[in-house]
Amino acid sequence: MASIHREITIEAAPEAVWDALRDVGAIHRRLAPGFVTDVRLEDGARVVTFGNGMTARELIVDVDDQARRLVWSVVGGPMTHHNASAQVFGDETGRSRFVWIADLLPHQLAPSIAQMIDQGLAAIKRTLESAERR
Numbered sequence: 001m002a003s004i005h006r007e008i009t010i011e012a013a014p015e016a017v018w019d020a021l022r023d024v025g026a027i028h029r030r031l032a033p034g035f036v037t038d039v040r041l042e043d044g045a046r047v048v049t050f051g052n053g054m055t056a057r058e059l060i061v062d063v064d065d066q067a068r069r070l071v072w073s074v075v076g077g078p079m080t081h082h083n084a085s086a087q088v089f090g091d092e093t094g095r096s097r098f099v100w101i102a103d104l105l106p107h108q109l110a111p112s113i114a115q116m117i118d119q120g121l122a123a124i125k126r127t128l129e130s131a132e133r134r
Contacts, residue, residue, distance in 0.1 A: 002110035004102045012132035014090035018068040035123035081105040
């Protein structure tokens with residue numbers, strides 16, 4: 001199983017970062033506009049449209065306010081297994097450490113998914129730091 005682990009530092013309060021992340025139906029507006037262009041909520045899931053035109057149905061596994069952790073699983077499509085989480089940690093300076101982990105099969109998809117995660121993190125950082133400055 002391929003496992004992708006990425007971390008970034010965001011110059012924004014962890015409470016603000018978590019508030020945007022936990023809003024599962026608004027990631028195209030609050031968290032990663034451009035990277036995600038639309039979200040349609042379904043019972044226990046969301047259908048995400050990415051800027052590259054790809055869509056994914058993501059089951060929402062857990063929204064843990066105490067741990068500031070969101071877990072989702074892509075179902076259908078080319079992956080035979082997918083489970084991902086994003087978690088927000090605060091540091092002593094008031095900044096946020098954003099950790100995104102994805103486990104997936106088949107292995108051959110890992111490079112393209114890793115590239116999408118990197119693009120998503122860049123959009124998240126840009127969006128949340130811009131909001132923090134306002």
